[in-house]
Amino acid sequence: MVTHDSGAGHAHQAPTGFLWKYIFSKDHKVIGIQYILLALFSVFLGMALSILMRIHLAWPALKLPFFENGAISPEQYLALLTMHGSIMVFMVLTTAPQSGFGNYFLPIQIGAADMAFPTLNMLSFWTTFVSLCVVTAAFFVPEGAPIGGWTAYPPLSGIGKVAGPGQGPGMTLWIVGVAIFCGASLMGALNFITTVIDLRAKGMSLLRMPLTVWAWFITAILGLLAFGVLLAACILLLLDRSLGTSFFVPVGLVVSDTIINHKGGSPLLWQHLFWFFGHPEVYIAILPGMGVASHLLSTFARKPVFGYRAMVYALCGIGFLGFCVWGHHMFVSGMSPYSAFAFSLLTMSIGVPSAIKTFNWIGTLWDSKIQFTTAMLFALGFVSLFVTGGLSGLFLAQPTIDLYFHDGYFVVAHFHLIMGVAAIFGMFGALFFWFPKMFGKFLNEGLGKIHFWFTFIGVYAIFMPMHWLGLLGINRRYSAFEAYSPSVRAQIAPIQTFITVAAVITIAAQLLFLYNFVWSLWKGKKCAGDNPWNATTLEWSIPTPPPFDNFAGDEPVVYRGAYEFSVPDAPEDYAPQHVAPAELGKYYLDLAADRLKGFTSKVAESRAKLSEKN
């Protein structure tokens, strides 16, 4: 097919040799798995940090191995917190949902043989890898990991050692690492967008794309527009630190009795640049999860997505509005109160597309036929967590109320529920759903369900109580609470202990998941057919695991929307995208024949067994 671009552009030949096949592979599927493994490593690192933080908050004196004084010191707490936040946001939520699953499944779902630029794809993974190394290296330099939160506000982060521990080489590494990460993400975003625009198969019109593809597409656009801004900000901050410029560091600072030799920079400038990136970034974290949730809800409810078009428009709306609301992180920063008011209204209106999504998810479930696979459970959990976490955003969006909650635990509760776990639930759902396609084996459903129950209850138990800490006015980024009166401290102590216990249990349950992952790779139940979930999108039309160039040179043709489930009067409750209307009858007949064959062979088998016995 000459007119078709996907695949024909590459000299498509599977590479040979371990190094080219698995390490410096240009195959989007290998790269996707590499990203997922990178995220998996990072998420366990991030969790390990969080458990140490929690232990310090509940039992500060508890003796721990590997710590100099046997316990975590306040500065170590802040370093842990900074690294926890940065690793989770950058290395987990910006990699796995988008670059991991997106890389693997976006080309397949639109019927392409690979990403538009395979080499760039490989480069972007390895750049990400370098960035992870640089950021984690910050643990091992003298003066320790950075202390700045994942937001690294100057002047604290801009003047170097004088500002206290954690502001030395660790901070420099952090900034460099994040800057490298920006580069990697820009390459990835460019690749994703081009792939969606130019490599769709015949018949894959925009409004037939699965919502996962839409979500990855919009996410990539956000990434393309946002990461350049962070990159610029990081460069300016580095210049302030190392060349003595004064972009962010103002005049007349006296830090530890030293007069800092900088002139009239603007700390707020960093905040504007950071959050201009930062807010789109949090949607970069959640949009793929939304896509996956819509996809799974429809597939396992055996029902078309309710309001597909509205879902698409809502994604676009969230993407667009996401760039207009960054100021809501700066209500108490000294920004003009009038712009605060404008940002507030814009932020409130971003709830509208979110509401559309939520109602459509519930609408999809209505009058459906829900199959409770583990993947589906995580998708349902996603909806619940998204609503809970999103509604607290509604409080924070009002400057009046945010005046009280800002930089307190209410915010921590908000972003963990919506980002820390809703987005992560999207990842879990995606993994349980696609694992059989990726590896030809199922993740163990029984273990998966146990893991789901622990995690679902666990994360609510960890993060709901933080709302009440927030109501009490407890500040975040505090390693101890001596700033509060003893009566307040007595009030929060049991909450802190409760959260920590919940965190220990929940994190222990993640080992169950790790075990499931590794065990299933080896010994998991084999995935017999190509389409174990009776799903409709293109990835289920190809062999399991997919061959090197996905469609083995055949360009798929797409005949219908992505969510044709339970079409009235059809013999099966799904109509795959790639089967031509005229062939559909044959497709179903073949299915029935296969099933019959399976049945007869089973009967024959049991007959043979019976006769053996007799």
Place this chain on the structure above:
Amino acid sequence: MLRRRACAGSTAVALILSLLLVLLVAITVYLFVAKAYWFPVSITEFGDKVDIQFHRTLIIAGIVFVLSQLGLAYAIFRFRDRGQKAKYVEGNNTMEAVWTIATLVMFVGLGILARSAWADVHFRDPAPGAMKIEVIGQQFQWSFRFPGADGVFGRYKTVEKALAERAHGDQSASPWQLDATDAAGKDDIVLGAGSELVIPVNREVELWIRSQDVTHSFFVRELRLKQDAVPGLLIKVHFTATQTGTYEMPCAELCGLGHYRMHTNLKILPQDQFDKWMAEEVAANAQ
């Protein structure tokens, strides 16, 4: 070929999941209604307005929370796979329009309602007689300055001057010391690092918030007021406290290692006690 096989075990799973959601709603609603953990009292009119706005939002968000979680729970249980056939529906434009408009009205309405309290501190200037106090953050303490009888803050030394003095051997010179050549500074009352902020009750106070080094944040829970102290900027907020007492003032912006222990108290005194305190400070200052 219309086999309608039910998914095994789906009733149990559906039941557990919907019960969990119901439980979540019940516990959350209980804790919010019982106010087991709640704001400390509000001691300003502004704070009362914040509380009212919070309640409004809580009610709306609460209703949405309860309805959507319970709706989810209901759908999960009611539409579990019992061998039925799912209904082929692609959407409903009327419903989309209804919830889009409803949420829009709700959100924007709330946003506009929230405006009045915000305007109180940020759009409106303080009354002319308001008492000015400078609040200065530094790692990891607060200090304060009253303008004294003339009501005017004295100038600080310029950076150049401080540097010159350092060059001449006075290593304590700092651009945060008063410039002795400015007469307005003569009667300023400086309460050095570690002091408490003392104000009279029922009198409008305007804080001039600054920072010497990195960003800190002024926060008193009972005032419902938080304002970053940004180096290089002078930010003013004003309020009138209506209750006496001692309230904590924990720093609310990450400012380095000692962030968690950067705190002091806001002491609100009856006017006569305040005057007495002030007289003592003036006397101490005069020495």
Place this chain on the structure above:
Amino acid sequence: MPGATAAGDIEILAVDDGRGGGDVPRAGGDDDGASGGRGASRILSRRYFTGMGLGIVAILMFFMALVSAYIVRKGTGMDWMPVALPPVLFINTAILLASSLTLELARRRLGLGDRSGFQTYWQVTTGLGLLFLAGQLIAWRQLVAAGAYFSSNPASSFFYTFTATHGVHLLGGIVALVVVAARSFDRAKVTRATAAELTSVYWHFMDGLWVFLLALLYLGR
């Protein structure tokens, strides 16, 4: 088998619901591809143009962030001391504009099949690009000589930052120029003409970006 009798209905249910592109499959991405006279290679290379366009958007966002920082920073602090732009900058600008011109001339030669003419103009373009960078270095030396260092004041900081980041991007363009001229395109995914066209898009963009930055530095002192 009931399936056999149901087969007739299936045709009806399978008719596309009209949500997508109607029941005749429609090419998702390649709508203009078949019509264009430039044939298959044009379609194959379209992704590179898309990618280039997106790359330009990303670079633009990067520079817009710097530009907005410039505007904001100019409004804060009292330490802004306008940089006296070294006149050599205007010569550099003329050189860069000229390079855009020779680039187009080279492409025209290539279109006419005149390979050596192409190479000549192309190398002139590359040379002009290098000359521009050298000119920028001279501008830096002159500024340093005038006592305006990187950290002297925000205006000079921004001047160095803008010129350096633009220079790095332009250097990328020079690498592309060299590759397009030197590489054999026998086994490549695109033709030399396409590669040249892509490079030209980037080069003109760098050119325009520089003019914009210069205008900002000059008018927005």
